[in-house]
Amino acid sequence: MPELPEVETIRRDLEEKVRGKIIERVIIKNEKSVKVPSPREFIQKMERKVLDEIHRRGKYLIVGLDSEDALVLHLGMTGRLIYSKAGEEIDYSRVVFLLENDAQLSFTDIRGFGGLWFVPDERFEEVVPTLANLGPEPLETDFTLEKFKQLLKDKKGKIKTLLMDQSFIAGVGNVYAQEALFLSGIHPTRSPSSLLEGEIEKLYHNLLNVLREAISYRGSSIKSYVDLVGRQGNYEPHLRVYGRAGSNCPRCGHVIERMEVGGRGTYFCPRCQK
DNA sequence: CAATCGTCCTGCGGGC
């Protein structure tokens, strides 16, 4: 499901709803979702902890616990966090946190590509190595145009694949990579080294803008994404090309096409994107 | 090393 805007929406909701609450009980319904440590130890470590500040790094959520420990979550393709009344039966829930005041936070995941990691003592690199390998946060102020140009230097492959590479930039996935390329008039299979100065500038600004805009609409609900209380995001109707094969390009009217790039469905306007 | 491909899962929707 979730790319940076969706994960950021959930992060903000978590700050509001669960920050400061005590975890009274942890119920693991599917052990596969708990990556580290063993389910028994996970429960033992998590119970009685207080959910503290909630951070986002790329598509990861990082929940500070009291002491130096943290809970790291990744939603994969179909992961959700649902906040509800304690005891409520939530479809496909895999891990349930019963909180004080009769509340519960459920991690649900149909396809099971998501996961939870308990990280002791700020040992993120050991426990969740990919978290340590993430590229820069596109919406942080230190992610400048100059830095983007530097990162693109000497890169091989296809620009769309590169944008989705989490070690290149954190948080951009299949939807927003395509939207940014469309807005910039760049074909998804272009080689990074072929991009002109002006194209790089457009791509930089459009990528940041589309991420910010999507956050302001609380993300896109293409398939299964919903926020903490089960509401869909509102950005999907504003997507320009994603999932729109056969309909008309919002800019030139040409038919939007679909192709495979790096094994992923990719939508683009063959007239606008060169 | 870096780039590509198959794989992990389950549900949904389009087409026949």
Place this chain on the structure above:
DNA sequence: TGCCCGCAGGACGATT
């Protein structure tokens, strides 16, 4: 209507 197939917002591990 019902079945089958393709497709799905991600990322890892093996392979070249």
